[in-house]
Amino acid sequence: MINERGEVSFTMTLEGEPELVKDETGYAMTRQILVERLTAYETTRCYENCQQGDFEGLAYVMGEGCYGFNEMTDGELATEWADAEEGFWDCYDNNRLVIDLDEMDPLSITSQEQPN
Numbered sequence: 001m002i003n004e005r006g007e008v009s010f011t012m013t014l015e016g017e018p019e020l021v022k023d024e025t026g027y028a029m030t031r032q033i034l035v036e037r038l039t040a041y042e043t044t045r046c047y048e049n050c051q052q053g054d055f056e057g058l059a060y061v062m063g064e065g066c067y068g069f070n071e072m073t074d075g076e077l078a079t080e081w082a083d084a085e086e087g088f089w090d091c092y093d094n095n096r097l098v099i100d101l102d103e104m105d106p107l108s109i110t111s112q113e114q115p116n
Contacts, residue, residue, distance in 0.1 A: 027106040036102040041088040
């Protein structure tokens with residue numbers, strides 16, 4: 001986990017992976033889950049902007065490149081999540097994410113358990 005001073009201190013998930021942060025529902029998120037959620041959210045933002053005729057974000061990524069979430073340090077990922085979490089939940093709660101979450105994400109597991 002990233003404490004209030006920005007220091008990394010690890011606790012382990014049940015799967016034995018380091019927990020980086022907890023989301024607003026209390027789910028422990030590993031690096032993989034954090035990368036997947038951020039990717040799903042940023043892809044959705046880019047898609048929705050393009051749907052509205054705003055191609056600046058896409059043009060920037062295509063022209064300048066993008067420092068991928070997989071390349072970030074754990075601290076950088078935690079900071080990105082802090083900035084993106086509210087928007088992620090808005091997209092998730094309104095079924096707007098344009099790509100599926102990782103199958104190991106607690107949100108995927110929870111939604112698979114719910115009856116149709």
